[in-house]
Amino acid sequence: MDKSVGLRGYCCFNCRNIVADHNDIINKEFLGIHEKGRGRAFLFSHAINVVEEPPYYIIMITGPHVVSDILCAECGKNLGWKYQRSFREVNKYKEGKIVLVKYNIIKV
Numbered sequence: 001m002d003k004s005v006g007l008r009g010y011c012c013f014n015c016r017n018i019v020a021d022h023n024d025i026i027n028k029e030f031l032g033i034h035e036k037g038r039g040r041a042f043l044f045s046h047a048i049n050v051v052e053e054p055p056y057y058i059i060m061i062t063g064p065h066v067v068s069d070i071l072c073a074e075c076g077k078n079l080g081w082k083y084q085r086s087f088r089e090v091n092k093y094k095e096g097k098i099v100l101v102k103y104n105i106i107k108v
Contacts, residue, residue: 010042010105017074018108020047020100031061032080032101040102041080047098049073055084063088070098079104 008022024045032041053069066085069078080101083094 009108010100011108012072012075012077012079013104013106014077015072015075016106016108017049017072019049019072019079019105020044020098022107026097030099032099032103041099042102043094044098044100047079047100050079050098051076052082062091065091065094070100077104 009018010020010022011018020042024047025042026045027043028040030041030043031038033039047070049072051071051073053071055066055068057064057066059065064087065083067081067083070080070082071078080099082098083091083096086092086094
């Protein structure tokens with residue numbers, strides 16, 4: 001995504017590295033956890049300029065999942081997570097999608 005063409009997107013709050021395109025938002029009603037508590041998060045179809053950490057098992061509000069932390073490729077800040085596997089059928093749509101915590105990103 002090139003900022004010069006006027007696309008709307010999101011970048012890392014820490015270093016301003018572009019990490020997502022506004023058009024890739026699937027859902028704005030997610031809850032994320034950040035260093036100061038819980039807050040709003042967005043579900044994206046994919047992200048760019050990020051690093052995916054090794055997967056791990058976690059029980060979330062919506063049930064058990066296997067997720068990978070998503071870090072900014074430029075500064076290493078934890079921005080959210082990627083759903084690798086969902087164990088409940090109702091959550092299968094999340095697999096392969098990325099959640100970015102709004103507290104960790106800003107609009108560009």
